[in-house]
Amino acid sequence: MGNCQSTQHIKQVNSLNEKIFNLESQISHEHERFKTLESQAIADHNKVKHLESTLESNRMECETLQKQVKTDKQKIYFLENEIYKTKFNTICINSQLRGKKKFRSAVYCNKKIYFTPYHSDAVGVFDTVSETFNTINMGNLVTGKYKFWGSAVHQKKIYFAPYRSNYIGVVDTDCNTFSTVALREKVTCDFKFRGAICYGNKIYFAPFCSDVFGIIETETLDFSTVSPKGYTKGKYKFSGCVLVDNKIYLTPYSGDNIGIYDLEFDEFSTLYIKHKLKGEFKFDGAAFLNNKIYYVPRNSDFIGVLDLKLKCFSVISLNNLATGSYKFNDGTVVNNKIYFSPSHCGVILVLDTETGDLSTVSPGREMSVKCNYGGCLAVNNRIYFSPFDAESVGILSSIFT
Numbered sequence: 001m002g003n004c005q006s007t008q009h010i011k012q013v014n015s016l017n018e019k020i021f022n023l024e025s026q027i028s029h030e031h032e033r034f035k036t037l038e039s040q041a042i043a044d045h046n047k048v049k050h051l052e053s054t055l056e057s058n059r060m061e062c063e064t065l066q067k068q069v070k071t072d073k074q075k076i077y078f079l080e081n082e083i084y085k086t087k088f089n090t091i092c093i094n095s096q097l098r099g100k101k102k103f104r105s106a107v108y109c110n111k112k113i114y115f116t117p118y119h120s121d122a123v124g125v126f127d128t129v130s131e132t133f134n135t136i137n138m139g140n141l142v143t144g145k146y147k148f149w150g151s152a153v154h155q156k157k158i159y160f161a162p163y164r165s166n167y168i169g170v171v172d173t174d175c176n177t178f179s180t181v182a183l184r185e186k187v188t189c190d191f192k193f194r195g196a197i198c199y200g201n202k203i204y205f206a207p208f209c210s211d212v213f214g215i216i217e218t219e220t221l222d223f224s225t226v227s228p229k230g231y232t233k234g235k236y237k238f239s240g241c242v243l244v245d246n247k248i249y250l251t252p253y254s255g256d257n258i259g260i261y262d263l264e265f266d267e268f269s270t271l272y273i274k275h276k277l278k279g280e281f282k283f284d285g286a287a288f289l290n291n292k293i294y295y296v297p298r299n300s301d302f303i304g305v306l307d308l309k310l311k312c313f314s315v316i317s318l319n320n321l322a323t324g325s326y327k328f329n330d331g332t333v334v335n336n337k338i339y340f341s342p343s344h345c346g347v348i349l350v351l352d353t354e355t356g357d358l359s360t361v362s363p364g365r366e367m368s369v370k371c372n373y374g375g376c377l378a379v380n381n382r383i384y385f386s387p388f389d390a391e392s393v394g395i396l397s398s399i400f401t
Contacts, residue, residue, distance in 0.1 A: 073357070088363030090392035093133045097122060103386040105330065105375040107151045107158055109173050113377060114158050115386050116151045117142075123158075123171055123178060124386075126393050128379055133393060138178045142167050150240070152196040152203050154218045161196040161205045161214070162187075168205075168216055168223065181221050187214060195240040195285070197248060199263055206241040206250055213261065228261055231268040240285035242293055244308060251295055254280040258306060258313065273313045277302060285375075287331040287338050289353055294338050296331040297322075303340075303351060321360050322349055330375035332383055339383055339396075341376035342367065348396070366390060 103115035103124050115124030121143070122135035146164035153159075160169035166188075167180035187193075193205035193214055205214035211233040212225035227233075237255030241248050250259030256278075257270035283295035283304055295304030301323075302315035322328070326344040333339075339361075340349040346368040348361040366372055367385075374388030385394030 087397040088367070089395050090366055090390075091126070091131055091133055091395065092392050093124070093387060094391040096133055096135055097124065098391065100389050101145070101371075101374070102388060103374055104149050104163075104388070105151060106377045106384065106386045107153050108377060108379050109153045109156060109158060112173070113379065113384050114151065114171060114173070116148050116160055116375075117169070118147060118149070118163075118374065118388070119145045120147075123169075125176075126384065128382075128384075131395075136171060136176050136178050138169070141178065141180045142169060146191070149193065149208075150195040150206070152198040154198045154201070154203060157218065159196060159198075159203045159216060159218070161193040163192060163194065163208075164190055168214075170221075181216060181223055183214075183223055186223060186225050187212065194238070195251075197241055197243040199243060199246070199248075204241075204248060204261075204263075206238060206248065208239060208253075209235045226266070228266050228268040230270075231259075231261075232270075236280075239283065239298075240296075242286045242288045244288055244293070249286070249293055249306070251283050251286045252304070253282060253284070253298075271306070271311070271313060273304070276313055276315055277304065281325070284328070285330050287333050289333050289336065289338065292353070294331060294351065294353075296328050296340055298327060298329070298343075299325045300327075316351070316356065316358070318349070319358060321358055322347060329373075330386075332376045332378040334378050334381055334383065339376065339378070341373055341385060343374075344370045346370070361396075363396060366392065366394060 097120065099119060101119040103120060104118040105116045106113050111127065111129050113126040113128060117123055117138065122137050125134045125136060142165050144164065148160035148165060148169055149163040150161040151158050156173045158171040158173065162168055162183060166183050170179045170181060187210050189209045191209040193210055194208040195206035197204050201218050203216045203218060207213055212227045215224050215226060234255065236253055238250035238259050239253035240251040246262065246264040248261040248263065252258050252273060256274035257272055260269045260271065277300065279299060281299040283300060284298040285296040287294050291308050293306040293308065297303055297318065301318050303318070305314045305316060322345040324344060327342070328340040328345065328349060329343040330341040331338050336353050338351045338353060342348060348367065350359045350361060362368060371388050372390035373385035373394055375386040377384050383396040387393055
């Protein structure tokens, strides 16, 4: 009996010793695995520290490169500006015409630029070949200030949009004669239209204070008005227009919408922009390039951009390159860049539409004076500036020609 119990105890002890041995082996194995993991963790930590150090080094290098790019851009802008100074010249016109607020915009026809009379009693004509300036006298057919704002060409005739005038001005460029078409009280408000476009055999005038679009038939010279379906009345909503395909896009001025007049279907619609931009006197005119419309900042601190393909509106900040009110009054396109004509800000603003970069050009004293020029027009990679208060036509040659 005693021997039997003794044998059982021995078996139990041996079993326990075997378990202890197995546990000790397992502990030893786990300890070795822990040491391996610890070593791996230390190695990984060192690797992370190395990667963090490399990342910080790359970040600092990136910042250095960004600063260098910024410096290089500033050098480029400075050099471009210096080149622009050598390529900006003026053609004096004071022997033919004097006075303030002479012309507001311009159109090109048969190698000549025709300036839209604002306060002037004559149409300005600049020959781009001989670089000479002449005038076409309007006689007493149209008198007073704020005559026209905007113009359009159809078959060698130029049609001036009546602003305060009660007449449409017409220039026959073959005969150098001026005539008028009466509105016949179909539009009676002051400051009627800003901007004109040609579509087919008709000239359309964009409403400013008018509650309607003005239309003149170029074949019969009949004047009529239209308020397309969906058009909402109101003053100062739009200032200027561009034609793309069969639609007139009206530039938002004090209104909160871009106006869109579909000429094919005689329908009017709007694109709301207040969620992107607020304020009065936002934009004054526009330029079209690569399926986008760029709106000229007047009081706005942003360039407006309408993507016609995506049907969305966005803005580009001026980044304090131009400040204050009445910044720019017009825009024109040369080599995928848009040049904005200064009103009060004293510099030409240049937007590179491919890179989105903005720069400024200060070509000389003439351009820095407020209200010297009242618009711009690009012809063969040269930009011509309409004399407003200036006694000269400004000419800026592109540095990339």
